Amino acid sequence: MVVDLTVCSRCYACVAACRVEHFLPMGMSWPKLVALETNDDHPIVSTYSVRCNQCQDAPCVEVCPTGATRQRPDGIIVIDQDKCVGCRYCVVACPYQNRTFLSKDKDRGFFPGKIHTDFEKAGKELYPHQVGTTEKCNFCAERIDAGLAKGLKPGIDREATPACVNTCPARALTFGDLDDPDSEVSRLIRERKGFQLHPEYGTDPSIYFIDGKIGCSDKPADDIKAEKAGVAGK
Amino acid sequence: MKTMQAHEWMINYTRQTEWIDRRGIFLWIAFYTGGLGGGLYLVSLFFNSLWGMFLSWLIIAVIKGGAHFIYLGRPLRFWRMVTRPGSSWLSRGIIFVLSFVVLAGAQMAFTYWMPGTAGEIIFKVLAGIAALAVSVYTGFILNTVKGVPFWNSSLLPLLFVSYGVMSGFGLAIVIALSGGDVNLATSETWSRWLLIFNTLLVVIYLLAAANREATGKQSVMEQMRGHLAPVFWAGIVALGIVVPAVLAVFSYIVGEIATALLVTGVACEIIGGLSLRYCILKAGAYKPLVARTS
Numbered sequence: 001m002v003v004d005l006t007v008c009s010r011c012y013a014c015v016a017a018c019r020v021e022h023f024l025p026m027g028m029s030w031p032k033l034v035a036l037e038t039n040d041d042h043p044i045v046s047t048y049s050v051r052c053n054q055c056q057d058a059p060c061v062e063v064c065p066t067g068a069t070r071q072r073p074d075g076i077i078v079i080d081q082d083k084c085v086g087c088r089y090c091v092v093a094c095p096y097q098n099r100t101f102l103s104k105d106k107d108r109g110f111f112p113g114k115i116h117t118d119f120e121k122a123g124k125e126l127y128p129h130q131v132g133t134t135e136k137c138n139f140c141a142e143r144i145d146a147g148l149a150k151g152l153k154p155g156i157d158r159e160a161t162p163a164c165v166n167t168c169p170a171r172a173l174t175f176g177d178l179d180d181p182d183s184e185v186s187r188l189i190r191e192r193k194g195f196q197l198h199p200e201y202g203t204d205p206s207i208y209f210i211d212g213k214i215g216c217s218d219k220p221a222d223d224i225k226a227e228k229a230g231v232a233g234k
Numbered sequence: 235m236k237t238m239q240a241h242e243w244m245i246n247y248t249r250q251t252e253w254i255d256r257r258g259i260f261l262w263i264a265f266y267t268g269g270l271g272g273g274l275y276l277v278s279l280f281f282n283s284l285w286g287m288f289l290s291w292l293i294i295a296v297i298k299g300g301a302h303f304i305y306l307g308r309p310l311r312f313w314r315m316v317t318r319p320g321s322s323w324l325s326r327g328i329i330f331v332l333s334f335v336v337l338a339g340a341q342m343a344f345t346y347w348m349p350g351t352a353g354e355i356i357f358k359v360l361a362g363i364a365a366l367a368v369s370v371y372t373g374f375i376l377n378t379v380k381g382v383p384f385w386n387s388s389l390l391p392l393l394f395v396s397y398g399v400m401s402g403f404g405l406a407i408v409i410a411l412s413g414g415d416v417n418l419a420t421s422e423t424w425s426r427w428l429l430i431f432n433t434l435l436v437v438i439y440l441l442a443a444a445n446r447e448a449t450g451k452q453s454v455m456e457q458m459r460g461h462l463a464p465v466f467w468a469g470i471v472a473l474g475i476v477v478p479a480v481l482a483v484f485s486y487i488v489g490e491i492a493t494a495l496l497v498t499g500v501a502c503e504i505i506g507g508l509s510l511r512y513c514i515l516k517a518g519a520y521k522p523l524v525a526r527t528s
Contacts, residue, residue, distance in 0.1 A: 065325035066314035086307015088252040095381025132307030201380045
């Protein structure tokens with residue numbers, strides 16, 4: 001996946017699309033947006049859409065004591081909820097902090113103490129989440145598999161492409177095969193100098209960013225300015 | 235501009251919370267008791283103290299095992315954790331713990347009913363290896379976490395084992411005072427030397443961490459001057475080092491000190507060990523995910 005930092009408009013459509021696609025509990029979000037102000041005199045707020053990087057040398061796969069986290073042949077890292085024991089070693093081991101442990105307080109329903117909405121009821125049937133296990137973005141592996149079964153091509157055909165990519169109105173997200181030098185993602189990375197987050201970890205993330213000013217974050221915290229307030233009131 | 239929620243964990247140093255906050259407290263206890271139980275068993279082998287062996291077995295099997303079990307999100311799937319020893323230190327650790335429980339149990343049975351037999355010696359060796367592995371593996375669990383520079387030190391396993399053995403000698407003192415099969419003077423002597431060694435080790439560890447990227451320095455500063463300062467100075471330094479050191483010097487000069495003071499020293503050492511693990515887990519911080527370059 002390639003994230004074009006120059007066009008993201010911070011509309012949160014990717015976050016919403018993911019929630020709908022996977023019936024995510026209220027206390028959990030697989031993709032996240034982060035705003036970063038890069039200049040004190042003339043604030044330039046950049047937005048970074050981040051999610052599990054699907055690292056090719058993934059620490060989470062290495063540390064998982066049960067084999068619940070595994071890497072598919074296509075490189076996507078998936079979690080088998082039925083095998084996850086909830087030790088949270090993968091949460092701690094992920095240097096990008098993109099894994100979330102689903103505790104009871106994160107799954108109290110959209111209206112805690114009230115009846116479940118129809119959306120939540122449907123989610124319990126169609127995409128059950130197990131409290132006490134770890135979750136993360138899986139690049140909509142189900143969509144990809146279903147699309148491939150129909151002979152569709154991920155990144156080209158919407159039915160075989162992650163929901164966040166389909167939804168992004170600014171086309172900031174591009175999905176495709178990194179192993180194919182002729183794919184759109186390979187072209188973007190090549191021509192626009194795509195970079196990974198924290199390559200020094202040696203994890204080889206599958207998500208590249210283009211046209212941003214990140215990737216060199218070993219700076220004092222005081223040196224970083226970001227928006228403090230937001231829509232969530234934090 | 236106030237248009238968007240900034241995820242602080244992506245743009246600032248962020249503490250790891252899963253293994254220390256809320257239910258993470260159980261993991262802290264499990265990590266500490268692993269070192270304590272393993273250390274006590276090794277000390278008990280040294281003294282051939284059946285009481286010490288039994289106590290270390292209880293610490294590892296009941297307290298450490300129980301704390302691990304309670305911490306898990308899905309505890310009934312516990313058995314699955316032994317299936318990935320090829321890559322996961324947690325998987326290896328659970329195997330070490332289970333091995334210790336079985337081997338030390340067999341060893342104690344041999345020691346009690348068939349002392350002096352080849353079986354006893356074999357199980358002592360095997361259980362001793364397992365005890366060492368139990369006390370050391372938590373260090374490897376932490377130092378292999380790439381995202382937390384404060385933990386990326388090969389000193390960590392050594393520090394955990396050394397603290398565990400020191401606390402083991404401390405508990406051996408209590409066993410000796412209770413009339414157990416342990417030599418009090420030898421325990422005191424070893425405890426003093428290990429206190430000096432561990433103090434040096436902590437200083438070296440912190441100095442090395444402070445020079446390990448800005449995030450490592452941030453973790454050290456958090457302990458020295460930040461929210462963890464009370465635990466660091468009162469727990470690790472005052473109770474864990476200064477009080478036992480003063481008592482050790484006093485004991486060395488006077489020759490024999492009151493039982494209550496000896497027990498106080500041991501209690502302080504254990505608090506120091508607990509505080510050390512707490513600070514190491516609590517101060518572990520990730521680099522900012524995103525930061526400006528100019």
